[in-house]
């Protein structure tokens with residue numbers, strides 16, 4: 001059973017090479033509309049979307065993320081976790097804003113921002129565009145806050161580089177369904193170990209055969225090298241998030 005939406009979802013690949021063609025204002029408006037119609041926790045709409053068009057700011061984001069290729073994208077969004085608007089509402093009504101500073105509300109704004117981000121990606125792909133979601137803006141979250149003049153109770157969570165694809169990368173194989181989809185209770189480690197062995201071989205074949213940047217790497221190697229690379233990385237994150245007024249209790 002399939003349909004055009006399922007077909008599109010299962011054909012997703014991140015695009016990092018773009019034709020030199022900007023998105024129109026109308027396309028951007030449609031993408032924002034698609035984001036805004038995503039489900040939103042407690043109907044609180046706890047995110048903001050910043051279109052970055054200033055080349056100097058884009059260059060800085062390229063430096064922070066290490067993804068200088070974003071300069072060639074047709075459009076760049078920064079997706080911001082946002083309780084600031086709701087703080088304004090609380091103040092206007094003399095309502096106690098205590099809860100807005102909680103872990104619970106930080107998580108809610110992260111959920112909302114992430115779900116809106118994926119809606120933008122799916123909508124963009126339906127328009128013949130492609131792109132890459134970028135967590136690497138967190139390499140210097142404080143600098144991102146300054147660049148975008150982000151107020152209290154906002155935090156820059158993800159970038160999205162979008163544009164007309166200049167290539168069509170191979171689909172990256174995902175884990176076998178049985179390794180991620182269980183019934184009633186969490187699956188057994190022994191089953192996972194078996195599934196991983198065949199998935200490791202599949203990922204190694206993908207990296208060996210893909211047309212660009214081919215290398216020898218299994219999924220297990222990938223996870224282990226991610227862990228090693230992550231040591232001490234973004235150690236300041238909790239402090240910056242708290243400085244913005246989130247996760248105070």
Ligand SMILES: Cc1cc2nc3c(=O)[nH]c(=O)nc-3n(C[C@H](O)[C@H](O)[C@H](O)COP(=O)(O)O)c2cc1C
Pocket residue numbers: 012013014015065067132133134135136137158171172
């Ligand atoms: C939250 C999130 C953050 C990501 N951050 C980056 C990033 O900083 N740089 C990048 O090149 N890709 C980034 N990606 C894209 C992933 O690397 C990509 O989705 C993954 O390798 C699977 O490849 P595919 O999207 O082509 O299927 C991110 C994806 C997500 C969901």
